Amino acid sequence: MARPLILVTNDDGITAPGIRHLISFAKEIGDVVVVAPDSPQSGMGHAITIDSTLHIEKLTIDKNAPDQSEYSCSGTPADCVKIALQEILDRKPDLCISGINHGSNASINVIYSGTMSAAIEAGIEGIPAIGFSLCDFSWDADFHPAKTHIQQIIKEALHHGIPKGVVLNVNIPKTQNIKGIKVARQAKGNWKEKFDKRTSPMGKDYYWLTGVFDLQDKGEDTDLWAIEHDYIAVVPTQFDLTAHHAIQQINSWELHA
Amino acid sequence: MARPLILVTNDDGITAPGIRHLISFAKEIGDVVVVAPDSPQSGMGHAITIDSTLHIEKLTIDKNAPDQSEYSCSGTPADCVKIALQEILDRKPDLCISGINHGSNASINVIYSGTMSAAIEAGIEGIPAIGFSLCDFSWDADFHPAKTHIQQIIKEALHHGIPKGVVLNVNIPKTQNIKGIKVARQAKGNWKEKFDKRTSPMGKDYYWLTGVFDLQDKGEDTDLWAIEHDYIAVVPTQFDLTAHHAIQQINSWELHA
Numbered sequence: 001m002a003r004p005l006i007l008v009t010n011d012d013g014i015t016a017p018g019i020r021h022l023i024s025f026a027k028e029i030g031d032v033v034v035v036a037p038d039s040p041q042s043g044m045g046h047a048i049t050i051d052s053t054l055h056i057e058k059l060t061i062d063k064n065a066p067d068q069s070e071y072s073c074s075g076t077p078a079d080c081v082k083i084a085l086q087e088i089l090d091r092k093p094d095l096c097i098s099g100i101n102h103g104s105n106a107s108i109n110v111i112y113s114g115t116m117s118a119a120i121e122a123g124i125e126g127i128p129a130i131g132f133s134l135c136d137f138s139w140d141a142d143f144h145p146a147k148t149h150i151q152q153i154i155k156e157a158l159h160h161g162i163p164k165g166v167v168l169n170v171n172i173p174k175t176q177n178i179k180g181i182k183v184a185r186q187a188k189g190n191w192k193e194k195f196d197k198r199t200s201p202m203g204k205d206y207y208w209l210t211g212v213f214d215l216q217d218k219g220e221d222t223d224l225w226a227i228e229h230d231y232i233a234v235v236p237t238q239f240d241l242t243a244h245h246a247i248q249q250i251n252s253w254e255l256h257a
Numbered sequence: 258m259a260r261p262l263i264l265v266t267n268d269d270g271i272t273a274p275g276i277r278h279l280i281s282f283a284k285e286i287g288d289v290v291v292v293a294p295d296s297p298q299s300g301m302g303h304a305i306t307i308d309s310t311l312h313i314e315k316l317t318i319d320k321n322a323p324d325q326s327e328y329s330c331s332g333t334p335a336d337c338v339k340i341a342l343q344e345i346l347d348r349k350p351d352l353c354i355s356g357i358n359h360g361s362n363a364s365i366n367v368i369y370s371g372t373m374s375a376a377i378e379a380g381i382e383g384i385p386a387i388g389f390s391l392c393d394f395s396w397d398a399d400f401h402p403a404k405t406h407i408q409q410i411i412k413e414a415l416h417h418g419i420p421k422g423v424v425l426n427v428n429i430p431k432t433q434n435i436k437g438i439k440v441a442r443q444a445k446g447n448w449k450e451k452f453d454k455r456t457s458p459m460g461k462d463y464y465w466l467t468g469v470f471d472l473q474d475k476g477e478d479t480d481l482w483a484i485e486h487d488y489i490a491v492v493p494t495q496f497d498l499t500a501h502h503a504i505q506q507i508n509s510w511e512l513h514a
Contacts, residue, residue, distance in 0.1 A: 045303030045335070046368050053463040054452070078302070078369075082450045083464065108381060110498055111303050112335075124365060124447045156510040165445075166500040168507070181512040185499040188422075190381045193339045195311070206310040207340065234512075236503035241367055242442040243423040246493035250425070253413040255438040255491075 004030035004094035004158050007084055007122070011041040011077045011101065011114025014070065015061060018100035021143040022132060023068070025150050026097060029158070033093070034061075035084035038072035042103075046117040048082070049075045056083060077118035085125060095158055096122035099132035099170075100143055100150075106135070106171040106223040106233060107187040107215070116169055120239050123167035128157050130167065135227055136174040146172045149181060149232050162236075169235040173227045182231040187222035189215040261287035261351035261415050264341055264379070268298040268334045268358065268371025271327065272318060275357035278400040279389060280325070282407050283354060286415070290350070292341035295329035299360075303374040305339070306332040313340060334375035342382060352415055353379035356389035356427075357400055357407075363392070363428040363480040363490060364444040364472070373426055377496050380424035385414050387424065392484055393431040403429045406438060406489050419493075426492040430484045439488040444479035446472040 006026045010019040014036035026032050038057070041047075055074040060066050071088055073080045081096060098118040105113040115131045122129035132150060134141055153170060162168060169186075172178070191211040199205055215224060223233035263283045267276040271293035283289050295314070298304075312331040317323050328345055330337045338353060355375040362370040372388045379386035389407060391398055410427060419425060426443075429435070448468040456462055472481060480490035 040308070043305045043307040045301070045305070045374060047302040047304045048300045048369055048466065050300040050466055053455075053465060055461070055463050079466070082466065083452060086450050086452050087454070087464070108496070111377065111381070111496055112305055117302060120368065124368070152512060156512065160510060163500070163503045163506055166503045169498075183504050183507045183512075185501065185504065186497055188497070193343050195340060195343050197344070198310075204312070206312050207344070208310060209305065209307055209336070209339065234507060235498075236500040236507050237498045238500035238503075239365070239368055239498070240443055240445070241426075241492075241494045241496070241498070243420070243493040243495035244442065246420045246423045246495075247440050247442065249420055250440045250491060250493050253417060255409060255413065255440075 005091065006030040006032050007089065007093040007096040008032055008034045009036045009077055009080045009098050009118045011037065011044060011118065013037050013040045014072045016102065017139060018102050018134065018143065022097060022100045025147055026154060029151060029154055033089060034070040035073055035080045035088055037077060037080060038074055041076050041114045043112055044076050044114040045112050046078055046120065047076045048078050054079055054083060077114040078121040081118050081121040093127055095154065096127050096129040097132065097154065101133035102139065102141055103133065103137040104135040104171055105131060105133040105169060106227060107189045110169055110186060110237060119167045124239060128162040130157060130170055132170045134172045134174065145176050145178055149178060165240055166236045166238055169237045171223055171227055171233045173230050175230045177230060178232060179230045182226035182233055184223040184226050184233045184235050185221055186235050187215060187224040188217040189213060262348065263287040263289050264346065264350040264353040265289055265291045266293045266334055266337045266355050266375045268294065268301060268375065270294050270297045271329045273359065274396060275359050275391065275400065279354060279357045282404055283411060286408060286411055290346060291327040292330055292337045292345055294334060294337060295331055298333050298371045300369055301333045301371040302369050303335055303377065304333045305335050311336055311340060334371040335378040338375050338378040350384055352411065353384050353386040354389065354411065358390035359396065359398055360390065360394040361392040361428055362388060362390040362426060363484060364446045367426055367443060367494060376424045381496060385419040387414060387427055389427045391429045391431065402433050402435055406435060422497055423493045423495055426494045428480055428484055428490045430487050432487045434487060435489060436487045439483035439490055441480040441483050441490045441492050442478055443492050444472060444481040445474040446470055
């Protein structure tokens with residue numbers, strides 16, 4: 001059987017240690033093509049570039065692997081997937097993987113995540129897709145404890161496929177001793193923002209966005225519970241945002257103007 | 258009873274005709290505070306500003322309503338909601354409305370929508386929220402046929418509240434003869450991208466993202482069906498992205514590394 005074709009992207013930029021590790025893990029399983037942003041895109045959510053032009057550049061990042069097919073793109077993670085499918089790849093990839101993100105995309109963070117937006121974009125295009133994130137923001141985070149687990153998830157996704165309309169959001173705890181993998185749901189919680197207000201040298205006020213996470217969910221079936229207990233959390237994530245359960249309730253409103 | 262406090266934002270920028278109309282419609286129902294981007298933010302998805310500073314500015318847009326409380330913000334629609342709640346408003350608003358977007362946010366477009374990201378951000382913060390979009394991209398689109406319908410939806414949302422974890426995605430057909438309102442689900446479809454490749458005067462290739470929409474859904478309960486038949490589509494939209502129905506299936510995988 002031919003080796004699977006795996007498209008790799010991320011949101012921290014093509015030179016980030018997280019994607020370099022993901023490429024090396026994936027190369028042991030399939031043929032890898034990399035199309036990733038030329039600069040960090042964290043917090044971009046599902047942004048796409050519609051009012052500006054896009055550039056792509058073929059380049060060699062890893063001098064030890066000059067044959068590795070790699071392209072940087074001036075756009076967002078979602079742009080990278082779109083342009084990879086239309087302009088770079090000769091055939092539809094068997095899998096798209098995004099990450100490894102430097103930092104958590106568990107719970108509500110999935111909404112703001114560039115890493116997951118790339119996976120969702122691939123999912124919309126009918127390609128099995130997985131976003132990987134390590135719960136460690138540091139640039140020299142240790143990705144090795146997760147290696148065999150990440151490879152196992154990739155292999156199983158290639159073997160079984162992923163249900164239509166679903167992509168996987170994989171969050172990895174920061175620990176040397178990963179206990180295993182839990183399939184989980186997105187924990188309910190949100191950021192309690194605090195804006196750090198400062199004054200510029202020119203006397204103009206400006207703000208930095210900061211905040212603390214407020215968990216409103218004691219469930220033991222959530223992604224945050226799994227991570228807290230040293231398990232990798234795998235959340236099946238969908239892009240049909242319809243709240244089907246709420247349709248009847250809204251249908252009870254008086255909607256005649 | 259005190260008049261309700263309504264926060265108004267959008268993604269086309271604070272001077273766009275769509276938000277000016279929404280403000281005028283909402284002022285007949287409640288006290289309005291406007292916090293909207295200082296420039297167009299279309300296609301920003303759920304982007305937030307984390308690596309840069311934010312600025313807000315109190316200003317008067319409508320010379321006929323100098324007392325109208327309005328602020329422009331240098332950030333994304335989601336930023337506008339966050340900074341409005343933390344730094345501008347004295348109390349939690351009773352409702353957040355976003356739009357009226359110049360262009361459709363039906364079907365898969367909800368994923369890329371800055372208009373809806375603002376509504377979702379408010380929903381995450383526990384505030385009833387609605388995004389309004391008119392299926393007409395032109396700057397001089399006619400928002401008046403929808404006026405009474407938009408006001409009715411606002412009144413009903415204030416009266417009943419919106420189910421927890423749900424925001425409303427309202428898309429309005431481009432017609433003088435709106436037949437009514439349908440509560441609908443997100444139609445399944447996606448964009449078939451086509452990149453328009455060009456060469457710069459300096460000889461460098463670049464791309465413009467274009468595409469055509471591919472509808473894969475013949476259902477008569479979808480937002481696109483409603484719009485096509487001159488009804489306003491109201492889709493209850495959620496930000497718990499867990500594909501609960503897929504958890505068991507992923508749990509059948511061999512996940513031991």
